[in-house]
Amino acid sequence: MPDTQVTNQIPNLISLMILLPIVGAIIVMCLPRPRDLAPGEATLSREDSAMSDDEIDYSRQLVNGVSLFFAGLTLLLALLLFGGFKGDFLQTDALTGGIGRGLARNMQFVEDYRWIAVGSNWVHYKVGVDGISLMLVLLTALLSTLSIVYATRTRVRLKEFMVFLLLLEAGLIGVFCSLDLVLFYVFFETVLIPMYFLIGVFGGPKRSPSALKFFIYTFAGSVFMLVSIVSVYQVSGSFDLLALTNHSTVAGATLMSAAPRALGLMFAGFALAFAIKTPIFPFHTWLPDSYSESPTAATVMLGGMMSKMGTYGLLRFCLPLFPQQARDAAPLFIVLAVVGIVYGSLVAIIQPDAKRLIAYSSIAHLGIVVLGIFSFTRIGMMGALVQNISHAVSTPMLFFLVGMLQDRRGSTLIGDYGGLKRVTPMLATMLLIATLASLAVPFFSGFVGEFTVLLGAWTSRTVSLVGGYWVTAFAASTMILSAVYMLWWYQRLMLGPITQEYNRSIPDLTRREWAVLLPLAGLVFWIGIGSAFWTQRMDTAVNAMLPAEGGNNELTTQLLEGGTAGAPDQPVGAMLTKLYRSQDGELSPRELHRRQPQIIVPIRPGGPVGGQPGAASGGPGPNASAPPDTGQLSTGAGKPPADQKPPVAGGPASKPMQQGAPIDKPTGSVQSNEQPNAIVDPGPPAVTPSAKSDAKPETKSDKVILDPTEPAPVDPANPGGATAPKQGKSPR
């Protein structure tokens, strides 16, 4: 029985986490300015040796100490948050007294205050965490602390550097906790300012154009998101994310029933902002410049956490607010993600600059996250989340290491190094760990995420409709390509003979650098080996989008392919084999793919499907390429012609019971009616009888047999019953 009570919570914990770094920044700003150091001063070789009293710059230590104190305190609070978080917590719904609906189900530590009056409504200061944001908050606090530890030896303008890092931390935590659209936008924009200065003041030689490009690019995306946010409000009358994603509230229901065209434009506004922020392929051009020109600590935050703002936004806002539009746009996102994966990997190979190489590899890795999200499978989404946090650990580690090399040698060009393994064995070991994590070797963090995303993409009908299994195959090429560029990179940096004399005398890791790297190295293995520790905390949050748990009815029906809802509980082998199974068992996989997913329907011994009315409709329909309907294909497979039973008008806007009502008709199907909301589950695409089922609620979908007469929720833009569901070839 899941917990419904949260006890021993520190009040306003999240607000404290947002406020503390701001307070810290203000205090640091008021401290005396430390003396700027000349390039030769405070070299690494002297770092661990004791300094005499007159050498110590106390104002410098004060600035470092205060910044570290506040970042550390925030990290402590983040750990308290992590500890107090209950993975299986289910929020009580205020209206019905039952389990909360929509995103509210797993939301904890919620704070809600009125903020700005808009007419008779209010914009709220509303924050809270669920399993998805929890990880990002924790990693933000951790990476900020590590960045500050790393940045303590910044030579010039140390005070400003610390101030900007602390402000950035506050903004990022705010982004990941906001549950109000306007509040989210405020934080989303605010983080631009400190990052702009971190790049512009402390960056490399081309810092000014890079900073400007970064700022204008991301600003351009997010301004249109603001218009979308306002439009959402004008349609629904609420800025509250939890209300908007809960379709039993007025706001959620009105948003759901808004004109599809308007919803599509709103979705585009959100999606553009997040696509630029992530970045997804054609919007990536700001990324390599910003990554390579910013100082190490800023690159870590940029690559580690700010890229997560995009993927988090897609998952938190785009999908739950506009499930149907997200579905419609999924093919586009999948194609762009795969292009990004391949493109990023290929371009990374030829980069002579280490930072740019990691930047391009980030494009590839984030493409995998996007692919996982838009696979609309539970396993794919979970994989995307794991890949998200894995990327937030491995990329910062790589950037830290490159920064350390840069501190020693003053260069980020790969050609300036070589054979460092003999000189700096510890650094080489750490770099190997980070490289392997990025390269997705088993037992390292990258593997879990990439593998599960690819698994999700493989089983996803949305993905396979875009280009069959080729999509997944192309995406999987990242495994090979990343091996090419990462291993070659490592080889050129660390192995072989020492080509440059200067490199013979560079020092190995100092204590400060150990302190930065060890936590990250630990996390790499923890995520790689003990991924269950992380996934079980995100489980309920992902399940909140699943129909099988009495979750969010229409939202989930549209969002997730019900068929794969139970996927993680099946043995992988069964999942793979079922892809090649069909009723007649004679078609080749290629043919299967061409005709799927109608062909991939539940196989049941003695199943009643054969006797369905309208089951013998024609071959692959003329609109076989229409992506909007792909989510409902399994329901549409045996759907009768429109004249017999037209679908409920308005499709997604209709109430769950309307959609679910026809399932009560006797069809001989085994139904899982324990969960009233489960009836809208479109069912698994291909569940072999051997697929095991256990007690977990979501696995009940294994047993759910589709009612072929159930009207599919149709694309509101295309409500015609005759064209909405694909009238595919019926195998029976």
Place this chain on the structure above:
Amino acid sequence: MNNTDSLLAILPVLVVMATGMLVLVCDACIPAWRRARVLTGTLSLFGIGIAVVFSVIEINTYHPQTSAFNGAVAIDHFSQACNLILLTTATIAVLLALTYLESRKLNLGEYYALVLFSTGGAMLMAAAQDLIVLFIALEILSVALYVLSGFARTEAKSEEAALKYFLLGAFAAGFLLYGIALIYGGSGTETTGGTTNLLELAALLKSIGHPTVMLMTGVALLLVGLGFKAALVPFHMWTPDVYEGAPTSVTAYMAAAAKIGAFAALLRVFNALTPVADYWLIAIQILAVLTMFGGNILAVTQDNVKRMLAYSSIAHAGYLLVAVSAMTSAEAHDQAFGAAIFQLLAYTLMTMGAFAVLIWLSRGGKDYQTLDDLKGLIKRDPPAAYLMLIFMLSLGGMPPTMGFIGKWYLFNAAVAAHQTWLALALAGASIISIAYYLKIVWTMCFQEPDRRLVADRPSMPAGVIIALLITVSVTILCGVVPNLIHPLMEAAHTVLRP
């Protein structure tokens, strides 16, 4: 309301005007007193303070829709809200001038008197419910501004600005007056005379439903006249030259006061014309888009900060026109008025704050106004650079500042009025605007200081510091807690939709 009551009703305006006259007398009587500027300045601030008190009292005592002088002047909460914003503007203008004028050897008491006169004119303009009163108020505002912009008598640029402003302004006033005449003629019939009273005009238009051609021609000319005052593209040509030529404290005042007056009038006049919105709405919208994009695009290429801010103020006029356009929709009417008031206050504080930083930097009779002068400011004078940074980010609409909330309210109003395309245009224009605001930030923060300017450290005049404290604290505070000025926005709802 009899005449005495009517005079009482416009007491804030009268107080401001009377203070102006008193300042003139004081200045004439004690010319030799070396500290005269302090006397005239303090006297002005005192008068403004009394006017604020009266405004607040009137808000609390008068019915929200009071009219005075037989309906010629509206003493509603909207006009009182505009009064408060205008009095804030005047306060800052006086504070900025205290030491700046002395440093530029322009230490004359007339400055304060002229500021007060034009403030009184703008206050009357915001309250004008009759087109004749509107014209008189506009002239009071403008004539004082013509003189103010030529206040640096010894400088050719200032003289050029004044002449240019005067000639074009007189021309625009002609348009306005002719427009009023046509509206009067066009609203009459064979049996009844026409009207210039906005309430009567609104009632008339509502009953007949469609206007005469003469009336619409009059409205078009009226729009030209007011558009000139508000610096809408394509009536904006004077703005950059006048802003650049005028002494900086005058520029700061002019940028705010003229815009508040003009937009209060635009809102009130076009609110009365709402029944025939179909005929003029598209013109307003085209002007809005032209102004937003024109102002922002032209600003990008400027290397004089004052000119850049002039174009920025043109762009902000375009943003405010979005509120005028949104006002025509029944469901967005109140939101649009609230958004306009908020954005006017935000614009006033941001722009005056930015000019205040320039005044802080100016010394020895020399103005700091080119981008080169700002190079590496963060190293030479960190507080000034940080303040300028905040104002630039606020003008660009970045949270957590007032500029963001203002734009957000405008978005709300435009979308509520089903003019989402206008909101999108606003968004597009904001993106362009960020480029030049960041150019200033970039020059200040990322460029190395010019060597000859390194040692130059300005004095810290108290008046400027107080003005900066007011502007920056409100800009940030109302960006974080916008509800603080929610009463002001609600006051704007008292202008009823006809």
